[in-house]
Amino acid sequence: MHSITSQYLARFRRLDDGDGAPALLPVTGAQRRFVLVRAMDPAGRPDLVPMFFSFPRGTVDLARLAAAARRLAALHPVLRARPEVLRGTPVLRLGPPEVPVTRVSRAPGEDAAAALRRVLRDWAPQGAPLRLFLTADGAEGADAPDAEGPREVLAVVLEHTACDGQSLNRIVEELGAAYAEDRAADGPSTADAAAELDAYREAVLLQLAAEDRAGSPAAMAYWGDRLRAVGERARSTNGPQSLARYGLPSGSAERRIPASETGASFPQLLDACRAAAEVLYGKGHVVPLGYPWGGRPSGAAPVLGCFLNTVVFPTATGTGPATPEETAGAWWDDLDHAGTPFDAVVHAARAAGSGWRGGLDGLLTVDDARRRPPLRLGGVDGREIHIDGRAVRGPFAVSVTQGPELQLRMVWDRAVHSDETAEHAFAALTGALGAPAAAVG
Secondary structure: OOOHHHHHHHHHHHOOOOOOOOOEEOOOHHHHHHHHHHHHOOOOOOOEEEEEEEEEOOOOOHHHHHHHHHHHHHHOHHHHEEEEEEOOEEEEEEOOOOOOEEEOOOOOOOOHHHHHHHHHHOOOOOOOOEEEEEEEOOOOOOOOOOOOOOEEEEEEEEEHHHOOHHHHHHHHHHHHHHHHHOOHHHOOOHHHHHHHHHHHHHHHHHHHHHHHHHOOHHHHHHHHHHHOOOOOOOOOOOOOHHHHHHOOOEEEEEEEEEOOOOOOOHHHHHHHHHHHHHHHHOOOOOOEEEEEEOOOOOOOOOOOOOOOEEEEEEOOOOOOOOOHHHHHHHHHHHHOOOOOOHHHHHHHHHHOOOOOOOOOOEEEEEEEHHHOOOOEEOOEEOEEEOOOOOOOOOOEEEEEEEOOEEEEEEEEEOOOOOHHHHHHHHHHHHHHOOOOOOOOO
16 A cells, blocks of 8 residues: 555655646645645635844844845745645746845834734735734834833744744844845855755655655554544634634743753643643643654755654544653553654544544644844844734644743634633643742743
């Protein structure tokens, strides 16, 4: 029996028009997930990965920034490729290195956060996968300095098919370096761009070969048994009235707690997310949580776009309440099969009798604060900030930043979860990691 990956590659090769021009690029299993999610969205909206940086007003030269961004897009194929589904086959189609860099005017009553939420909400599905937006911060129409002086906020936004969390560090570094050189308008040499394109194709093909091996009958049997009891629980409980009640489509909570020298282990974080899921969905329900994991295939160049798989974690490990040892043991077993592409995992679960269709009821991402570089423009380090209240694709998501402290953030879709229930879930999450449950927000 052919794996899903080998079937995908066979379909992709049949799309080749034979003229030798690499206009179409294959996608990895991780990218396929985002392309297909986008294709199933009624408006064709992609998942977006935004970063927000606050600078002193007047720091950012938009023309210079646009030239730096175009240089990145000219060098990295995934930053100038548009995802599409061609004859049922997800692909990336190469296009020109266009990166819109837009100064956003604030409407009456808007602050910088509201203006940037608006432009992200109105994201045109057809267009560049990397876009930048700059808007003034502070009181509307006021030039008087606040405690830090007048500020502006730069949003660097990518479609998820082009990056994962680890890619963001590289994009920030390279964007700052191109801006500093002030010769980005020249673009990379033809030879450098061609070499990067060859490296990208080779890395993706190596990744697909690894995914083909990871989709073996034994791996499919493992995931079928592991996820047989999974069933999606997220349903719209609040409905459209949630926007009228809360004003914004998502809620959030944040907490910093002391961290040990080694930080929190990944099984500890999974158990904490399990505790939150029990509050959100009730005990006795096995819901699917997802987290990025994996590594680059041996011999693959470090190209942008060849990134981590989404691994599925069922919120029940055995027949009774899970112990930390059981969670850790099951997680290590999962890692032995972490390379199986997401769509193959869904197929295995359904073949085993699960009614799961591939939606994730929760997400966990983990970052290391010591590895996150600042965006430096014009000799000034931008301060990374959060803008809450944006639309979120999943019912809830937890992000953890490891460092001297453990920074915990949770966001939730208010059309699915009420603020009261979600805040109780966040208290359960922080409590599972040793923080007092009453300290929320």
